[in-house]
Every structure is written in C-alpha cells, then in structure tokens.
Amino acid sequence: MKRILIFELNWLGDILFSFPFIREVRRAFPSARIAVAVVSRYRGLFAGNACVDKVHVLSDSRGAGAFLEKVRFAREIAGEKYDACFFLKPSVSKGVMAFCAGVRSRIGFGGKRMFLTEYVKAPSENVHRARRLLALAGGFGGAVGDDTYEYVVPAEDPGKVDKLVHSAAEGGWRVIAFNPGGNWGAKRWPVENFICLAKGVLEKFSGVEIVVTGAKKDVGLAEKIVSGVGSERCYSVAEKTDLRVLAALYKRCALLVSADSGPIHLASAVGTTTIGIFGPTDPEVTGPRGVGKSVIVRERVDCKIPCYEEVCGEDYVCMRDVTVGKVFKAVCAELGGGNRDPGSSPG
Secondary structure, rough: OOOOEEEEEOOHHHHHOOOOHHHHHHOOOOOOEEEEEOOOOHHHHHHHOOOOOOOEEEOOOOOOHHHHHHHHHHHHHHHHHHEEEOOOOHHHHHHHHHHOOOOOEEEEEOOOOOOOOOOEOOOOOOOHHHHHHHHHHHHHOOOOOOOEEEEOOOOOOOOHOOOOOOOOOOOOEEEEEEOOOOOHHHHHHHOOOOOOOHHHHHOOOEEEEEOOOOOOHHHHHHHHHHHHHHOOEEEOOOOOOOHHHHHHHHHHOOOOEEEEOOOHHHHHHHOOOOEEEEEOOOOHHHHOOOOOEEEEEEOOOOOOOOOOOOOOOOHHHHHOOOHHHHHHHHHHHHHOOOOOOOOOOOO
16 A cells, blocks of 8 residues: 555544554555545644644535535545545445545445445444554554554644643643533533532642633533632633644643543643543543543443433433542542642532
C-alpha cells in the first residue's frame, strides 16, 4: 500500500480512539502517504498527528445538497489515486464514494460488506473501542498492540490559552477544569453537584482556580455553575475555544473533572489527569485510554451497563448516586493535601 485513505468516525472520543490504529498503519507502511477523511469540525485533531499526511474534509450535510457533496468528494479522492482505504465503521455511502473514486482495496469490518473488497471480523462489543478499531490492523497483517492515544499540541497553540486563563501571569497557581456537558443528558452529573464540588475545592486549595469548559450547547450549564459558585476563581470559557485551543488549555490544567464525553478523552490525550464520572456507560468500553492518568469514579447499580436509554425510568440513579464527597476525595488525592481545611468533605 502506497497511498492510503482512512474514513474517520464522527465523534471526538471515537476519533481519538482511532489514533492507535492510524499509528499502526504508519508503522506497517512507513513510506506510504496516509490521509484521513473527517467532518470539518474535527479536522483540527490531526494538526499535530505525525502519522497523517493529508486531511480531507468530509461533508455531513443532509438533504438535496448531500448528493452533490458526495459526488464532489469522490472526484477529490479520485484525483489522489488512493490504492487502499479503511472504513472504521460500516458505511454504504462511503463505500460507494471509494468505489466510484477507483480505490481498489477497500477494507472494513464485516456487516455492511457492500463495496468492501476485504473485511475483518469485529471484536466483541465489550472490548474497548480503541482496541476494537485497532483490530482492523488485521486487515493488512498488522499487530494489535498498544491502544493508548496521544494528541500533540501544536507549538503555536499554548500561547492562545493565556488570554483565557485568569492566572496566566500568576506564579504557583494551578488550574483545574470542569466539563459538565455531554452529547446526551443521561451521562451528565447534576449541575448542583459541580457547584458543591467547586466550592469545596476552592475552600481547601487557595492556589487553585476552576475553568468550566464546554461547547455552545453547554454555555447555560457553565453559567449556572459559575453563578452558583460565586467566586472570581471559577469562570467559564464555554464556546470560547476551538478543539486545538481546548487541547492546549487542558494541557495547562492539573486535572479535568468530567463525565464520559469527548473532552475527557482530549484531556487524556494531551497527558492531563482525568477524573471521570461514569454512570450509564462502561469505562472498560469507552473510558479514557490516553497518555494521561485516568481515575474513574462510579457507583455500582442494578441496571444493565452500558445503557443507552436517553430517558431513564430510574431517575438516572447511576449518575445521581455518585456523591460529591466521593469525587472531592478523588480530586484531593490528585491535588495533594491542600493548604486550607474546609471542615468536612462537601456532599
């Protein structure tokens, strides 16, 4: 294989889970030209990836314009003359585009085998997603080895964080991040818990500030936390960062507290310690596998896990049962003893 195209997934965490597979492709074909096709909102993830030579922007538009976008994309990759492509998820439409573009070797997991020339048996659903994707390496005889992933922050990005972090000019301050959002509500830890946790942390650690991160849809959650805490040492940068700046911000942080979400994997990828609050999802399947230390906080419940029901008949007990005190204890263990005694653990 001399010219290879990898059709990426559509979610932040899933794309990071694919990095070990891309690394294995590069190891197996060190002189090949390797490209990825990814939706525009995640193209920045590949800015520091030395295994990737080119990024194609793949449209995720729907409706009347979608067909024309697919035709345009097929023509674009036809011009690159790829001799092989990998599908990280079965997709008939992507298979059609690769076929029409003249890509001779089309490799993916068995399932929707239409337009595939080679297929690999997918591992069990109970296997971690990163290892599951890495199994595609079997399609070219590659090794299924290390499933950790890393995002290298481009040299020009750390300076952009100085405009966001209040303590940029203060020596000795530590920044921790809270990420209260998630792509569906059932995975979110209650806002009031984040507020209580923040108050306890700021009381115990005088040299710490808290930055609340999030996308546009998370602005309301972030504002509620900042307002509830009522301290200049807790502020929001929700909607103020793109992915690259967010990664650089997390790199600056001592740790991140978050539920199972894309940002927890980004923080883990840059080497930051993450405290993951898990409820309906299984950390053995979707937990952080980045180069940063991962601490998981969860409660055992009688429900079947993983659970992907957006509406819970048990009032989201798996997340609500994770107490503030338990998360606070995990934060203290990572930050050290602190220099103030808040009296008792919050929650």
